[in-house]
Amino acid sequence: MSxxxxxxxxxxxxxxxxxxxxxxxxxxxxxxxxWPKLRERTGASVWVKxxxxxxxxxxxxxxxxxxxxxxxxxxxxxxxxxSATRGNHGQSIAFAAARAGLSATVYVPLGxxxxxxxxxxxxxxxxxxxxxxxxxxxxxxxxxxxxQGLHRIPSFxxxxxxxxSTYALELFAAAxxxxxxxxxxxxxxxxxxxxxxxxxxxxxxxxxxxxxxxAPASARxxxxxxxxxxxxxxxxxxxxxxxxxDPAAIEIICRGASRIVEVSEDxxxxxxxxYFDDTHQVAEGAGAAPLAALLRERARMRGKSVAxxxxxxxxxxxxxxxxxxxxxxxxx
Numbered sequence: 328m329s330x331x332x333x334x335x336x337x338x339x340x341x342x343x344x345x346x347x348x349x350x351x352x353x354x355x356x357x358x359x360x361x362w363p364k365l366r367e368r369t370g371a372s373v374w375v376k377x378x379x380x381x382x383x384x385x386x387x388x389x390x391x392x393x394x395x396x397x398x399x400x401x402x403x404x405x406x407x408x409x410s411a412t413r414g415n416h417g418q419s420i421a422f423a424a425a426r427a428g429l430s431a432t433v434y435v436p437l438g439x440x441x442x443x444x445x446x447x448x449x450x451x452x453x454x455x456x457x458x459x460x461x462x463x464x465x466x467x468x469x470x471x472x473x474x475q476g477l478h479r480i481p482s483f484x485x486x487x488x489x490x491x492s493t494y495a496l497e498l499f500a501a502a503x504x505x506x507x508x509x510x511x512x513x514x515x516x517x518x519x520x521x522x523x524x525x526x527x528x529x530x531x532x533x534x535x536x537x538x539x540x541x542a543p544a545s546a547r548x549x550x551x552x553x554x555x556x557x558x559x560x561x562x563x564x565x566x567x568x569x570x571x572x573d574p575a576a577i578e579i580i581c582r583g584a585s586r587i588v589e590v591s592e593d594x595x596x597x598x599x600x601x602y603f604d605d606t607h608q609v610a611e612g613a614g615a616a617p618l619a620a621l622l623r624e625r626a627r628m629r630g631k632s633v634a635x636x637x638x639x640x641x642x643x644x645x646x647x648x649x650x651x652x653x654x655x656x657x658x659x
Contacts, residue, residue, distance in 0.1 A: 343493060343523070346490055359375070371630065375635050383419060385415035410431070415639050482514040493520075505530075507628065542570070544571065545569070556570055610640055
């Protein structure tokens, strides 16, 4: 459904198209493939948007590129940026900062993925562990910026959504009329970008958000019509493990999404295995969650044309081997 009043981000198609011109030389348009084994598994005609095929292995890099480009144009004296992440957002900021000649510090939770930390460091970022989860790491980043007078890059921001919207522009430019798109929800840039482009192009495609049952903040917020924080987010799907939703993102999601489907840890684990079996693609938990939601709703979606956003493939080897063995990772 389309929003009845302007989005709080007030994006235009011209602005997103201009962002795509900046993103394209760095991030080639990612593949959109129809996989026959997924069709057999789900009963729907399934198209996968492979955002795992970017320089950082996830869709977030698009947002980082636009945010940092606009920052250095607006504030050319900026030399150091700070952000918080579980991994993919941090990689995007480290990647974009390095290209712009900036230094970057990224705060992550204690015990964060060693692989993700190493990737951020590989792009040149300083990684600092602080707090029990993403939200506490984000608070530590905010304190550091206040104390040191540094520029804080948030996890949800208009410029990030503009950049991320370029994948939605690619998706809806395809010669396919989708009945529905399933997309995971972390802090919300991915789904908000889809909603913005869908509405600007006047499409009727349902946009269905996906969250983890063990990290229910987005689903509870959607039900309440406002941002509702939770006490925990104990899911192995790092990209959707958030406790404190952004109010602007929730406003857009409430206006533009059809529903939010909550999936269990076992369902996410099964979807990671299904992606490997049916497409030989490596999907991280958050990237596989949309497939898990489609599998839950396969009776409802039978015979329809459905797009899945495979948002990233950044999963460490030990966890992937655990999943392929048939186990579900436990987070405490």
